[in-house]
Amino acid sequence: MTQSLALPLLVLAMPFGVFLLLAVVGPLRRTGRGAGLLSIAAIAISFVAALVIWTRGFVAERTWGWIPADGGPIAMVGVLVDPDLGNPMLVLVTLVSLLVQIYSLAYLSDERPGALGRYYTYQSLFVFSMLGLVLAPGFLQMFVFWELVGLCSYLLIGFWYERPAAARAAVKAFWITKLGDIGFIIGIVLLWSATGTFEFTELFERAQGSALAIPGLATIMFLIYLGAVGKSAQFPLHVWLPDAMEGPTPVSALIHAATMVTAGVFMVTRAAPLFALVPEVLTLIAWVGAFTALLAATMACVEGDIKRVLAYSTVSQLGYMMAAAGAGASAAGFLHLLTHGLFKALLFLAAGAVIHAVGTNDIFRMGGLFRAMPQTAIVFVVGTLALAGVPPLAGFYSKEAVLGGVWEAHLMGPFLMLTLTALLSAFYMFRVVFVAFFGRAHAGGHPHEAPWLMRGPLWLLAALTVLVGVRFALGGAEAHEETPAWLAPLAVGLAVFGFGLAWAMYQRGAIDPARVATVLTPLDYLARRRYGLDAIYAGLYRGFILGFSRLIGWIDRYLVDGILNALTALTLRAGDSLRHLQSGRAQDYVYGVAFGVLLLFVWAQLWR
Amino acid sequence: MTGLSSYLVLAALVFSIGLFGVLTRRNAVGILLGIELMLNAVNINLVAFARFHGDLTGLIFTLFTISITVAEVAVGLAIVIVIFRVRRTVEADRLDLLRG
Numbered sequence: 001m002t003q004s005l006a007l008p009l010l011v012l013a014m015p016f017g018v019f020l021l022l023a024v025v026g027p028l029r030r031t032g033r034g035a036g037l038l039s040i041a042a043i044a045i046s047f048v049a050a051l052v053i054w055t056r057g058f059v060a061e062r063t064w065g066w067i068p069a070d071g072g073p074i075a076m077v078g079v080l081v082d083p084d085l086g087n088p089m090l091v092l093v094t095l096v097s098l099l100v101q102i103y104s105l106a107y108l109s110d111e112r113p114g115a116l117g118r119y120y121t122y123q124s125l126f127v128f129s130m131l132g133l134v135l136a137p138g139f140l141q142m143f144v145f146w147e148l149v150g151l152c153s154y155l156l157i158g159f160w161y162e163r164p165a166a167a168r169a170a171v172k173a174f175w176i177t178k179l180g181d182i183g184f185i186i187g188i189v190l191l192w193s194a195t196g197t198f199e200f201t202e203l204f205e206r207a208q209g210s211a212l213a214i215p216g217l218a219t220i221m222f223l224i225y226l227g228a229v230g231k232s233a234q235f236p237l238h239v240w241l242p243d244a245m246e247g248p249t250p251v252s253a254l255i256h257a258a259t260m261v262t263a264g265v266f267m268v269t270r271a272a273p274l275f276a277l278v279p280e281v282l283t284l285i286a287w288v289g290a291f292t293a294l295l296a297a298t299m300a301c302v303e304g305d306i307k308r309v310l311a312y313s314t315v316s317q318l319g320y321m322m323a324a325a326g327a328g329a330s331a332a333g334f335l336h337l338l339t340h341g342l343f344k345a346l347l348f349l350a351a352g353a354v355i356h357a358v359g360t361n362d363i364f365r366m367g368g369l370f371r372a373m374p375q376t377a378i379v380f381v382v383g384t385l386a387l388a389g390v391p392p393l394a395g396f397y398s399k400e401a402v403l404g405g406v407w408e409a410h411l412m413g414p415f416l417m418l419t420l421t422a423l424l425s426a427f428y429m430f431r432v433v434f435v436a437f438f439g440r441a442h443a444g445g446h447p448h449e450a451p452w453l454m455r456g457p458l459w460l461l462a463a464l465t466v467l468v469g470v471r472f473a474l475g476g477a478e479a480h481e482e483t484p485a486w487l488a489p490l491a492v493g494l495a496v497f498g499f500g501l502a503w504a505m506y507q508r509g510a511i512d513p514a515r516v517a518t519v520l521t522p523l524d525y526l527a528r529r530r531y532g533l534d535a536i537y538a539g540l541y542r543g544f545i546l547g548f549s550r551l552i553g554w555i556d557r558y559l560v561d562g563i564l565n566a567l568t569a570l571t572l573r574a575g576d577s578l579r580h581l582q583s584g585r586a587q588d589y590v591y592g593v594a595f596g597v598l599l600l601f602v603w604a605q606l607w608r
Numbered sequence: 609m610t611g612l613s614s615y616l617v618l619a620a621l622v623f624s625i626g627l628f629g630v631l632t633r634r635n636a637v638g639i640l641l642g643i644e645l646m647l648n649a650v651n652i653n654l655v656a657f658a659r660f661h662g663d664l665t666g667l668i669f670t671l672f673t674i675s676i677t678v679a680e681v682a683v684g685l686a687i688v689i690v691i692f693r694v695r696r697t698v699e700a701d702r703l704d705l706l707r708g
Contacts, residue, residue: 582706582707583707584704584705585700585701585703585704587630587639587700587701591631594631
């Protein structure tokens, strides 16, 4: 086995081995911190291996037959290592997982050892599933791991399952992503029945040789895209992501910001050669992505819960990536995925440090935290600047690349929505910064800086966010070579305008937020109610599912049970009347026998 | 020399009397007697056939039947005595513990 194959398998095997060990060996799991350290050690090895794979630019594909059939195996299982897409994703996943797991050791130090062990068991399973998804060489294997990460997401959102809100959010996330996954699996199977293969390489070869002109390819790709809509929280299936914030903050950072939710974008990018064949679906992806970005950004502007602001921001940035993928600039979208993974994990972890210190999610009950925890404040500002798209931080280049890609594709509507989103994202992020870190300090509690186990990952992520940006600034003209010259000033201008607006409203007090809200009453009203989407889903749920359940319940109670009850009643009545035949007197039975014999004689005589 | 049929008629008569006794007697001992009559009707048949066909099998069979009948009566009467001890009656109409 070559090295370029052994290392990816090692990357996969480490978290899986730890998961098996922790899942099977109960006493080890119940040590809590021990389980955590074991998991961290494994993911560290995975990270180093992934780093080697990435820097050496390994290329490998190896598959083994999975589902055997007469004419060759139906599906394959294996690893696909490619330097453009899979390898950087491997590094991102293992890096963020490693940092989050280290961070969790301090963040969840109050948990019982058993619960902590359970947490690390889930974490290891998640890392394994996510890596398997990234390395999947075909749609079917990707789908299996796709569902596994969904399961881990469910388990980790509901980590504090004693809290009804967390349990409900977990179920909601699971349900809503399943809606998209139904489309995904149907699309995969349709594609297979038309082409006879699940494997990416084979499909791409056929796509290039234009041998993939299947009737209904647009429908198939649309169905596959639906999976990404659910997983990557695109409109109208984005409602689960803000609720997923009920999970522990490190989980939000890892799963619901940096890695799992980007799986949809990753899938669309991976299958880009196939999507390129169906321009109408691509246009739809771009429009939906841009609309999602704008919608989520408006909701982030009125949210008071720091994690929910970040969640809406994630939805918004996922919209960005999807719009780029839809505009045919999937490389730009993927670049944004990577940089976003870094700075959004940073923001979430910093928010976790803040929540850990003040014990509330409400930014209006924080205030003046810069004085109490300057380090956290600094890294949060770094993340904010990156998200707002201020050069030379990582977010600026990827965002500009996305905007440039959408502009190149002549998608005016999405481009305008995305530029507006850029303005709004600067605004809502600086709103959080000013309100939480610089505003008037609120009485109650003495917030203090987080332990170094939490600060270390924060600083590392902040440094990486800056370094990646600087590296782009110095060497990388390749990321944005074909964008128009006015794009960069526009992006920076929007960011600065958003910053200024937030400053004027929440720091300087020059503009009263309440008055702005009254001027924009309908928008404010809608955004605060999340555009009624949650209510619509709840209504649909009550109307359809509960109604359907009631109907089924009625049928079960009155029709099925009725027939059964009638049958039993009939049997009872028949038995009741027939039991008198059994007199218990032997002579009566002899009568019967004699009479029967007599009848037999008569029958024998008459009808022979 | 009477013919075979007269033996068969006799056997049928004895069988019918026995059956009538089984069906109508209220005393358990009477019922047992009826059963004896029916069995002996069969014996008459067997002997008659053996005699007229010149085949000794029927006679040997009859010997078996008689010995088995003796055993049956012994067991039957023992049961009747036990029933009498328990229920203080041997009237068949009253012995209806298995009534549905």
